[in-house]
Amino acid sequence: MSQEQRTLTMHPKLLLDVIQRQAGTLEKAVLEGVMNAIEARANTVKISLKEKGNKALLSIVDDGRGITTREEVELFFEQFGTPHEESENKIWAQFRMGRGQLFAFGKNIWRTGPFKMTVDVKNKGLDWLLEKNTRSKGCKIEVELYQNPIGYNYPSIASFKERIQELVRFVSIPVLFDGEQLNNDPKELEWTCKDKNAYYLFGVGEELKVYNLGVYVHSIPSYRSGVSGIVVSKKQLKVNFARNDVHSDCPIWIDMNKVIIKNRKKTRQQRRSLDKSERLSTLIDLRDGVEDYDEVKNIGLVHDVNGRVVTLEKIRKHKGAWTFAKHGDIIADKLMQQGQALCFDEKLPESLGFTGNPGRLFYWLANAFASDWDLEKNWSHLEGCFKPFKELRKQFNSSYSILTSQNLTTTEKRILAILNKMPCWKGREIHIGLSMTAAGWTDGASYIVIERSFLDGLYLNSSVGVGALFALLSHEMAHDINTAGSHTHGEEFFRNFHDMIMSVESGDWRSESPMAWMSSFEYQIKRSRIEDRRINERDKKEKQQAKADKKLGIAAKVK
Known part of the structure; x- marks a missing residue:
């Protein structure tokens, strides 16, 4: 067979897949429309989202040059990936693919110049309709969304507007959403x-x-x-x-x-005091050899388990025991209070990308900035001082205490409020307490206590975490004796535990088994957390926005 010069091609299905799958979020699709308008030399872009029943209509209107000839329709609308020319006013455009994101979210009707173009990839695929249109300036895009995003991807139209605002915050021409300007010229x-x-x-x-x-x-x-x-x-x-x-x-x-x-x-x-992220970035810069040790050696950079910071100089000079433990660990706190060991946050090695023997972490870090002589004289001893936390905690005896309401966190109060409303505890009140040895305990009659560090270690947004919590509570419910200090399991315990587990009637408010109330607890805790997170996120964003606006002079400009 003689040689034959051929060209690679693309199947239409691949183009359809690219159109449908490149779309990430609706606000990103709207951003593509805004960028296209600015590149078409528009002076203003107007965005709107209207709901009608369970449907929604998105519109993007600009006063740019639009598409004026059939050749432009074929090259820049119908054909994807047409290369850009130097004469074009292209600011962001690189691939001429962006309009596909708008196509992916709904039936598109574009009115520009003398043309009306209708694209419905969900029902018509790549086939589209070109019609004559009463000549209009600019471009008007209407998208009959395949799914109403409000209440699904966005809680409200206001939240959709805020997401768009984040994306277009500093573009150079006014971008309006239902008449409200979203951006500022930098x-x-x-x-x-x-x-x-x-x-x-x-x-x-x-x-x-x-x-x-x-x-x-x-x-x-x-x-x-x-x-x-x-x-x-x-x-x-x-x-x-x-x-x-x-x-x-x-x-x-x-x-x-x-x-x-x-x-x-x-x-x-x-500043001699940095925030948490600045401390970590400084340690990373030291690791990478782009920060001078002498400049930062006396700044607190390393977090202990209580969130306090320790300087690298203090660590370098430390001759006693040290270890890694979970943030907030009670025994680690006791070790530091008694001066027996320095206890650093166990996440530090991973944060710095260190996977070796934990006792060599600081020697490894110092290797980036210290000379060989300095390494051996001032840093090598730390490996011998390292003690595994499990070894250090063995010396502590048992102690039990119940925390008062004043000493509880907001999250802990929320958990107790939900638990104590449940009718399955037979007169026992649920508390949170401190113990170095027990995950929970009871007096066998009037209360059950959940140990704080055990509770902190549970991921209550998952069924696994909720299951572990209710397994503990069911275990303590099966005891009819005081388990603080001793934790024996006699025949009576196993009978009570068996009867409790086997009597589960999920969703029945009359059920006496704590296990029957797991799904109710999981639902309530998620719901309260979502609401708290929404409120906290809103308040934080408002504070950050106000601070940024103040620095940028936006607030003064509005006045």
Whole structure:
């Protein structure tokens, strides 16, 4: 067979899959419409979402140049992936695929110039309808959504608006949602600093938010970035296909990152006290050899189990026992109170990417900044001082105490309130207490106590965690004697436990078995947590937004 030059092709189904599967969220699809409008030289973009019964209609309207010729329809609407030309006003566009996200969420009707285009990929696939339209300026997109997102993906239209606002917060032209402007031109705001590449605002929020020419890309945890705040690029960043990450080889981002690093070093020099994420980022910088040990050696960087911080200099000079334990562990706290050992948070090795012998952690860390002589003289002894926590805790005797309401956390109070409303305890009141040896205990008649650290270790958003809690409570219910100090299991106990477990009638309010109330507890605890989280998240966002607005000068501008 003679040679034959051929070209690779794509099956139509692959294009349909790309259209349907590239869509992540509805607000990201709306963002594509906003970016297209700005690139079409629009002066304003108007967004609206209206509900009618169980249906919803999304509209995006702009006053840009629109599509004016049939050739443009074929090249830029019908065909995906048409390469961009230098003469085009392209700001973000790279792949000419974004409109597919709008197609994925509902039946699209586009009115632009002399054309009306209707796309319904769910019912018509890649076939679409082109019609004549009364000539109109700009572009009007209406999307009859396949599913009403309100109450499903978004609690309310207001929450949908807030999600869009986060994405378009710093674009250069007004973006309106039902008449309310969502964004601010970064040129008119006040920043910590700015240069040819970007605007920078540091010290707000809990992460570093990155915007590509005003459009949100992603948030970097502050323990990685070393700072919190907002950065808005003035030039196009090199982002991935989903536009939710910046390529590490992007030259603009490399220069921007130098400013970020310079700011976090400046922060460390100006403040002797750092927040948790700044401490971790400093340790990571030491590990990576980009931070000077002498500059940070006397700043508290390492968390103990109670959340207090210890300097690396104190650790270097420490000659006694030390260990890792769970955050908040009672026995670890006792060890430190009595001066028997330093007890660090057990998550530290993992946070630094260390997987070796835990006793060598600080020697391993110091290897990045210390000389060979310094390593052996000042850091090597720490491995011999390390003691496994299990070994250190053996020395403690049993003790039992019940915590008063004043000493309970909000979460603990919530758990007790839900438990004590249940009719299955036969007159016993549920409490939370402290013990170094028992997960729970009872006096056999009037109360049951759950040990705090045991409770803290349960993941009550899962059936496994709830099951473990109710297994403990059922176990203590089966005791008719005081189990504080002794925990024997006689014939009476096993009979009571057997009868309790076997009498489960789930959902029956008359059931005397605690196990019958597991699903009710799980539902109530999730519901209360969701509500608390919603309120806390709302309050936190409002405070962070107010702080950012104040720094940016938005509040003063509104006045």
